[in-house]
Amino acid sequence: MIRKIGVLGISLLCFAAITSCEKDFSEVGTNVVTNDKFETGEILLDVEITPIDLQNVQADNINANISDYWLGVYNNPNAKKIEASIVSQLGYISGLKTQENVVDGDTIFSLDKVILKLPYQATAKTSGGVTSYKLDSILGDPNTAVDIQVLQNETFLNTLDPLDPTKKNSFFSDAEYLGNTVLNENSTPYSFKPKASDTIFKFNRIDRSISLANTTTYEDTLRVYNAQGANIPFLAIPLDLTTMKSIFWDEFENTSFSSKDDFDEYFKGIKIIATGNDGAMVPFNLATTPTPSVDFYYTKSIVEAGNVKDTIQSKYTFPLSGIRNSLYKMSPIAMQPPANKFVIQGTAGNSAEIKILDNAKVQELKANNWLINDASLTFYVDQTINTEANIIPQQLFLYQNKDNGTGSVSPTQLTDSYIESSFFGGFLQKNDNESPEKYTFRITNYVTNLLNGEADFTTEPLILKVYNPTDNPIVNNILNTKVKTYNWNPRSVTLLNGNEASNGTKRAVLKISYSKEK
Template sequence: MIRRIGVLGISLLCLATITSCEKDFSEVGTNVINNDKFETGEILLDVKITPIDTKNVQADNINATISDYWLGVYNNPNAEKIEASIISQLGYLSGLKNKENVTDGDTIFNLDKVILKIPYQATSKGTTNGITTFKLDSVLGNPNIATSIQVFQNETYLNTLNPSDPSKRNTFFSDSEYLGNTILNEDGVYEMKPKATDTTFIFDRIDRSSSLTNTTTYKYTVKAENSQKLKVPFLAIPLDLAKMKTLFWDKFENGEFASKEAFDNYFRGLKIMATGNDGSLVPLNLAASPTPSVDFYYTKSVVDGTTVKDTIQKEYSFPLAGVRNSIYKMTPAANPAPANNFVIQGTAGRIAEVEILDETKVQELKSNNWLINDASLTFYINQTINNDANVIPQQLFLYQNKKNEAGGISPTQLTDAYVDPASFSGVLKKTDDNTPEKYTFRITDYISKLLSSEENTTTDPLVLKVYNPTDAPVVNNVLTTSVKSYNWNPRAVTLLDGNETTNGTKRAVLKISYSKEK
């Protein structure tokens, strides 16, 4: 039978043969054993790759904490085009007013502007002469090409509980459809070209300080400040004043705003939809500060007859809060993967099934009576297609699709992912000149258990995907062996498959290092 040597195995051997233990065995790093009674070797085993179109992934924030909501269009010619959109409820505000009685005159409220404001993810480049400059983080595609953004009123109720079984939490996938065709943009379509210099938004505001009938305007500046009071870059989409007045302003003191439940049922959120053939894709952290919001800018004027006694500029701010979801509309790649290559892409892109050992091969290997020292699975990158390490996934992930008792599939963590996560890896490796080269997974524990016929270890196919934070098996010291289907990483990479004739030494391969008695 196949045996696995580790710390426990060595200890048992030492107890059995104390006088010869020290001279017979030497454990080096990865459990490789070197001595005069054993010989070592390695074998390379072919693997079979089957690309799979993901179709959809979990995308709501009901069951996971999501760090990035992508917005825009990313047309990578060697991967599926992504049109990424966002669905979000708005937070509830109580005690809203659009009129007020005072003792020394009438108070007139005038709605001036409504803006959807979402801060970009950005990093400070430093401060010079009191001005802080930024660079936008992780923008993919070409920000100089405008991406069309339309904001719609969502008319689908975003329930946190499963309507068919209220005892369970709901799930919204990335291809879920939402009702609602009412466009809320000021001009129908907003052309997004994200820039790090977008730290202000300026609009013409009516000067009501002297007369309510005045039509003279002045430039009013909107900004977004972080906790350090620094102006940060943000996306500002003007919304249609008349529509937002009807939907919100005119109903502030009506039943639709009487409670959070009433508001959530009345205004069910926004659909922020991106469309186009090309453009850019930007990550948006909707849970970060400053808070993304729909802001109502209004003027509050106290008048006596026709005389304006006092004017105050104020705003109501509805945060993007509650249930959120991402929509990923995927379109086939302009350039399909070359023969004997395959693409791995995040979001609702592509994964791959990897078959490494069937039952016949397992039995053949068992008969060798080897001690398994190391096992690794390596995938080389097509460097002609992917020569920029910054735009491809920085890490891939490997798990197993196990057949369950119900006849379905249970995505399951490999033991190596939590027994020795640092060695398990999957992290992008680069050459000395920073060219992306390969991804390697060490699956020694899995192979050892498989060849030792350990219970619950099967030859069911492995699955290769773009790594997502939800793939971590241990969070806050709690182990979860099931693998979630979330993925909000839009990057893609083209890999070489297991064809030796075409790909030679850079083919996808399983390498097993072993020791055997002489």
């Protein structure tokens, strides 16, 4: 269900709910204070947790504004190993030239280098007048190399569903893409170790100022600048000059590049594939400035009477734009959690089904005629495994799989996520030692309406997952109660389940606080 709701509408909705509750509490509160006819209490209810092994997630940018495309390998023994790769179309450029009447008195174009450039997301630090950078997010061991292979994609990427062109297409994280043509320089995998110190890239190019036949080289330096003019860190992967000349350079002035449609049909994109047993992975934002791109560096030689009079260095830039997808190759968890624990992991990792109340328990609670003051679900972190707060999910998310009457379920927002969004929770809470401790969700509205017998509130299982920005139910004042299947957060956490014998007071429970008449 999608409907438009403004900030005022949300405020009025919340105000109405608060006013109703205040009326109830005003009546109850007066009796409690002056007549002493009401008392409060709380109960802890066991929950049943069933881990869910995810097979894939939606990974394209067709139906969502994806911010992070992870690249690399992250091997956490307590979660699935991830080999994260990227597939992307290239932007179209018109009016390309590789020659201008190659005779005396004209300009000759010479291709010098082709480089795939991916700017890192990094934070600048200045000390003593010297600026350094720290990569914003990095998981795993950056000192262990990951192999990166750049391949030509030969699967056509289309925004429309080929089986039903009236609908948008979708690509999942385990999709297969054709194409085995290696574009790496010398067909050799690039050894990837993400470093914030990579703010320059040096390469050799022929000194064409002497003559066109000269083979002497000189060292050139490339830098990437942000909008403020600062030189920032970036990943530079050199591509094979001969291959890229054949595929791209020699085709610039042919029909393959005569229009965007012709170009997209001719060159369907690139695959940036990461492989390895261990290493590190980092996110790249493919939609910001400076733009990730494939750059063709070339020299224009001004020739007169067979002599080179002048040379000009320039480049053609093909941004990684259009349809982009993430690939997540997931391997089973090396160290499976014991029966009293479970793993929650983003991307195509693990979620969990949470059964909190069945129909019999609902009827039992309804018979009590309680006024529900608060209902919360708490999940404690296994602190023997998760000792560092910064590498586990900073937020989890809770929703419900509702029977849609067609033999399947519809992932649906809990009303608390938008009616009581500031109290809904799910954020990582730390203890006094700054160690990760727990995640708590407030689901008072859901439980209250369930016990009141409201038709839209059912006992179907809740689903616990790693929070993703697309899980936000309200974007630009639009309420969408449908939960999307996107997730590009690769972090994981091991939680304690509802086993009281093993986990004691830190077991997962539903706590209900109530008021009742004496």
